[in-house]
Amino acid sequence: MMNDINYVVEMRNITKRFPGIIANDHISFKVRKGEIHALLGENGAGKSTLMNVLFGLYQPEEGQILINEKEVKITDPNVANDLGIGMVHQHFMLVENFTVTENIILGSEPKKGLKINYQEARKTVTALSEKYGLKVNPDAKIEDISVGMQQRVEILKTLYRGADILIFDEPTAVLTPQEILELADIMNNLVNEEKSIILITHKLKEIMEIANSVTIIRRGRVIDSLLVQDTNPDELASKMVGREVTFGVEKKEASPGNNILEVANIFVKDYRGVQLLNGISLEVKEGEILGIAGVDGNGQSELIDVITGLRNADGGKVLLKGNDITNHTPRYITEAGVSHIPEDRHKRGLILDFTVGENMVMETYFYPDYQTNHLLDYQKINQHAEKLIEEFDVRTPSVNTLARALSGGNQQKAIIAREVDKDPDLLIAAQPTRGLDVGAIEFIHRRLVEQRDKGKAVLLISLEVDEILSLSDRIAVIYEGQIVGIVNPKETTEQELGLMMAGAAKQEGAIHHE
Amino acid sequence: MNKLVKLFTKESSLIPLMAILLGLLFGALVMIMGGYNPIIAYASLFKKVFGDLYNFGETIRQITPLIFTGLSVAFAFRTGLFNIGAEGQFVMGSLGAVIIGTQLSLPWYIHAPLAILVGALFGGIWGGIAGYLKAKRGVHEVITTIMLNWISLYFSNYIIANYLREPGQQHSEMIKPTASISLLNWLSEAFGYNARLHWGTIIALIAAFIFFIILWKTKQGYELRAVGFNPHASEYAGMNVNRNIINAMFIGGVFAGLGGAVEILGVFNYQTIAAGFPGYGFDGIAVALIGANTPVGVILASILFGSLTYGAPGMKFGAGVPIEVIRVVIASVIFFVAASGIVTYILSLFKRKKKEVL
Numbered sequence: 068m069m070n071d072i073n074y075v076v077e078m079r080n081i082t083k084r085f086p087g088i089i090a091n092d093h094i095s096f097k098v099r100k101g102e103i104h105a106l107l108g109e110n111g112a113g114k115s116t117l118m119n120v121l122f123g124l125y126q127p128e129e130g131q132i133l134i135n136e137k138e139v140k141i142t143d144p145n146v147a148n149d150l151g152i153g154m155v156h157q158h159f160m161l162v163e164n165f166t167v168t169e170n171i172i173l174g175s176e177p178k179k180g181l182k183i184n185y186q187e188a189r190k191t192v193t194a195l196s197e198k199y200g201l202k203v204n205p206d207a208k209i210e211d212i213s214v215g216m217q218q219r220v221e222i223l224k225t226l227y228r229g230a231d232i233l234i235f236d237e238p239t240a241v242l243t244p245q246e247i248l249e250l251a252d253i254m255n256n257l258v259n260e261e262k263s264i265i266l267i268t269h270k271l272k273e274i275m276e277i278a279n280s281v282t283i284i285r286r287g288r289v290i291d292s293l294l295v296q297d298t299n300p301d302e303l304a305s306k307m308v309g310r311e312v313t314f315g316v317e318k319k320e321a322s323p324g325n326n327i328l329e330v331a332n333i334f335v336k337d338y339r340g341v342q343l344l345n346g347i348s349l350e351v352k353e354g355e356i357l358g359i360a361g362v363d364g365n366g367q368s369e370l371i372d373v374i375t376g377l378r379n380a381d382g383g384k385v386l387l388k389g390n391d392i393t394n395h396t397p398r399y400i401t402e403a404g405v406s407h408i409p410e411d412r413h414k415r416g417l418i419l420d421f422t423v424g425e426n427m428v429m430e431t432y433f434y435p436d437y438q439t440n441h442l443l444d445y446q447k448i449n450q451h452a453e454k455l456i457e458e459f460d461v462r463t464p465s466v467n468t469l470a471r472a473l474s475g476g477n478q479q480k481a482i483i484a485r486e487v488d489k490d491p492d493l494l495i496a497a498q499p500t501r502g503l504d505v506g507a508i509e510f511i512h513r514r515l516v517e518q519r520d521k522g523k524a525v526l527l528i529s530l531e532v533d534e535i536l537s538l539s540d541r542i543a544v545i546y547e548g549q550i551v552g553i554v555n556p557k558e559t560t561e562q563e564l565g566l567m568m569a570g571a572a573k574q575e576g577a578i579h580h581e
Numbered sequence: 582m583n584k585l586v587k588l589f590t591k592e593s594s595l596i597p598l599m600a601i602l603l604g605l606l607f608g609a610l611v612m613i614m615g616g617y618n619p620i621i622a623y624a625s626l627f628k629k630v631f632g633d634l635y636n637f638g639e640t641i642r643q644i645t646p647l648i649f650t651g652l653s654v655a656f657a658f659r660t661g662l663f664n665i666g667a668e669g670q671f672v673m674g675s676l677g678a679v680i681i682g683t684q685l686s687l688p689w690y691i692h693a694p695l696a697i698l699v700g701a702l703f704g705g706i707w708g709g710i711a712g713y714l715k716a717k718r719g720v721h722e723v724i725t726t727i728m729l730n731w732i733s734l735y736f737s738n739y740i741i742a743n744y745l746r747e748p749g750q751q752h753s754e755m756i757k758p759t760a761s762i763s764l765l766n767w768l769s770e771a772f773g774y775n776a777r778l779h780w781g782t783i784i785a786l787i788a789a790f791i792f793f794i795i796l797w798k799t800k801q802g803y804e805l806r807a808v809g810f811n812p813h814a815s816e817y818a819g820m821n822v823n824r825n826i827i828n829a830m831f832i833g834g835v836f837a838g839l840g841g842a843v844e845i846l847g848v849f850n851y852q853t854i855a856a857g858f859p860g861y862g863f864d865g866i867a868v869a870l871i872g873a874n875t876p877v878g879v880i881l882a883s884i885l886f887g888s889l890t891y892g893a894p895g896m897k898f899g900a901g902v903p904i905e906v907i908r909v910v911i912a913s914v915i916f917f918v919a920a921s922g923i924v925t926y927i928l929s930l931f932k933r934k935k936k937e938v939l
Contacts (some may be wrong), residue, residue, distance in 0.1 A: 377816060398819030407817070415817040420810045425803070429818040433800045442798045 629895025704838015
């Protein structure tokens with residue numbers, strides 16, 4: 068039996084150095100034919116570097132690569148394509164205003180004379196999508212389809228190019244729980260059709276559910292390689308992080324006080340007149356974490372935007388400690404005592420081309436504390452930043468490093484440091500752990516609970532039901548711009564929440580209205 | 582000295598230097614194809630610029646307006662905006678200065694500064710209009726600034742032709758001597774030196790310093806750069822994105838307007854009814870690009886640009902090379918700076934060779 072095993076990918080002693088760091092330090096990595104092999108590691112552990120080496124984007128300094136037991140040199144992605152290696156990127160590489168078919172064939176179009184043979188292309192795409200159970204509408208434009216479907220288009224792109232080895236880079240980071248299940252089915256279909264999959268991830272749950280084997284990388288080295296059936300999440304987590312990790316958040320009983328935030332009957336329409344918020348109401352008290360659970364796109368983003376002044380409400384009121392802050396400017400609202408960890412740290416949370424120091428004073432640069440003779444005093448700014456960096460364990464070479472150069476987890480820590488340091492009455496945390504590894508998640512969760520215990524009001528918005536369940540003192544479920552129920556996390560289950568999030572009627576007895 | 586060597590061997594300064602070199606080489610190639618001797622041509626260009634004090638002074642005169650328009654474009658670039666309108670802002674700056682310079686009678690210590698300020702203000706408002714239209718109406722600044730260029734040209738022609746005209750001439754009246762910032766009279770009396778030097782050059786250098794202070798040392802500059810890099814995050818941080826767009830275009834316009842004003846007050850003493858643009862605004866785009874949008878870079882790029890432009894007739898005189906060829910050289914310098922990927926590639930070839938040799 069052992070002799071039958073053939074490896075589709077074998078990487079031996081791969082070493083890749085960047086100025087100052089060894090991203091891959093003699094990494095050896097093998098993938099069997101027809102398996103789903105997870106590559107597990109924290110942000111910055113070297114997973115992506117290794118896969119970029121395999122995909123021909125980087126050249127290793129040392130080591131060999133064998134594909135189907137033959138040694139190869141992968142000098143660029145075209146070579147990788149020819150060898151049957153396909154990559155499904157985390158950030159999709161699609162042309163927004165092209166159709167699904169056009170995107171899939173882009174770069175290797177079937178020709179009829181000088182023209183592109185769209186009919187044949189469409190047929191091929193439909194055939195592929197049926198074969199692997201990848202439901203897509205070949206004629207829909209990318210901008211009109213869901214994120215889950217866009218990902219299927221990415222997968223089809225690699226299959227269309229004849230890929231037998233598919234690399235998935237953090238494929239679930241952008242998906243809803245429902246879409247994650249569908250993706251798991253798709254992956255199973257793919258391996259049933261003799262494809263092999265490499266899954267880059269830091270989510271242990273996914274590995275346990277989807278993968279056959281797992282290789283753990285920490286700080287550029289392989290820590291272990293095992294079969295999923297022989298391991299458990301605790302073991303994986305401690306191997307990945309290098310120490311014991313506590314799942315589930317330890318926290319005391321909440322002792323909520325007065326209302327800090329009151330949202331009353333807020334309405335928001337988009338430019339087409341579609342109701343995004345439909346008379347939403349909620350309160351957050353001091354000393355509690357209110358979690359908002361919901362499927363993406365049910366008004367969470369708009370709710371935060373209205374509270375923080377980034378968007379005007381068409382009706383209703385937002386009160387902070389009894390004062391009306393409805394439709395005030397963001398500056399007024401932050402100064403009134405609201406801190407906001409935005410859901411998209413690259414779009415809103417940071418100015419990536421500013422230094423870490425400059426980013427730390429994004430909302431406070433105009434304070435007299437940071438001026439001398441009415442000019443910005445970078446010494447003071449950087450001192451402040453250094454204090455925060457130390458306090459919140461932000462790993463950065465210096466305060467003068469561009470925020471762009473930090474890893475995702477450290478970027479998020481920098482934002483949290485900035486927002487928590489303002490000592491707000493209300494802390495809004497939108498998807499605070501998206502895309503982060505276990506170590507960073509643990510850190511951030513502890514900080515949020517710490518704020519609660521200091522008597523702050525915390526409003527947590529997350530698409531991860533686990534996170535909502537483990538952190539919240541009360542859970543409000545949002546559906547189509549309304550709160551459809553408020554539940555006690557101790558008295559509910561993931562299933563019940565899932566149903567409510569999908570808009571199912573509230574179940575008697577399980578829901579505790581205020 | 583070591584520092585200086587390091588500065589010039591840094592990748593960021595190496596690329597523009599290489600681009601300039603490649604541009605000159607390409608120009609030489611064009612000259613050879615045309616049957617001219619590039620060595621004589623470049624030698625006579627060099628001689629024209631540095632050969633004697635008069636021409637050297639005139640080269641400085643040529644460089645000065647480029648610093649202003651270069652700063653104008655670079656400032657907008659730094660704040661995420663594309664100011665194609667330095668040309669129009671320059672013309673408006675001239676108009677403002679010529680109105681004050683011809684219409685008022687004031688002591689010199691008020692007259693000249695006031696004329697400069699009004700010129701700066703005219704340029705600023707002209708830029709600010711484009712900023713306002715972008716901020717409040719969402720009209721792209723490239724479109725509005727191009728259109729405002731033409732409006733400024735014909736508007737100033739109209740004002741000059743109808744209200745400021747010197748009878749029988751195609752230009753405005755002369756500005757009053759009290760408004761002049763020229764050093765010519767003083768220099769020629771004292772040294773018999775006739776190049777049209779003026780205080781504007783000093784103002785240009787001060788402007789470059791102010792450019793640096795505003796962007797990197799003030800709250801306003803922090804906001805402007807933030808909005809330029811990421812308007813969404815700036816909005817989140819409580820900055821008024823629209824106001825910053827208007828401010829950025831206004832300040833950019835002030836730089837170009839200053840350039841227009843000192844050109845009138847220091848060099849020509851009148852404004853002509855022009856058939857076309859002076860061209861400094863468009864060259865300013867190239868200057869900003871070659872200067873990597875830094876104040877020092879803009880000054881250096883202006884020196885390059887001004888020297889090439891002023892030296893071009895020398896090439897014609899010394900080697901018979903048509904003026905157009907010098908434009909080819911300038912254009913290829915810009916090309917190689919813009920296509921810095923080519924330069925990086927060529928540099929990497931050099932580096933690899935070095936490694937192999939070692």
